[in-house]
Amino acid sequence: xxxxKVSVDKTRCVASQTCIMIAPKAFVLDEDxxxxxxxxxxxxxxxxRDAAAMCPTGAILIEESEDGGEAPE
Numbered sequence: 001x002x003x004x005k006v007s008v009d010k011t012r013c014v015a016s017q018t019c020i021m022i023a024p025k026a027f028v029l030d031e032d033x034x035x036x037x038x039x040x041x042x043x044x045x046x047x048x049r050d051a052a053a054m055c056p057t058g059a060i061l062i063e064e065s066e067d068g069g070e071a072p073e
């Protein structure tokens with residue numbers, strides 16, 4: 001899944017943990033209780049996209065990457 005850039009908009013995250021339930025390798029809770037990107041490359045691309053689609057606030061952002069890396073948090 002190296003061609004996607006995955007990030008979490010902290011201003012929109014309400015810590016519902018939906019992303020963690022759907023893609024537990026890709027997302028973790030940070031010290032503030034909000035979701036953070038962990039290891040999205042360890043999940044299937046479809047699973048990460050599902051987590052983004054199911055986020056109640058649309059806080060998970062996915063972009064196609066030209067260089068193959070993930071976006072910084």
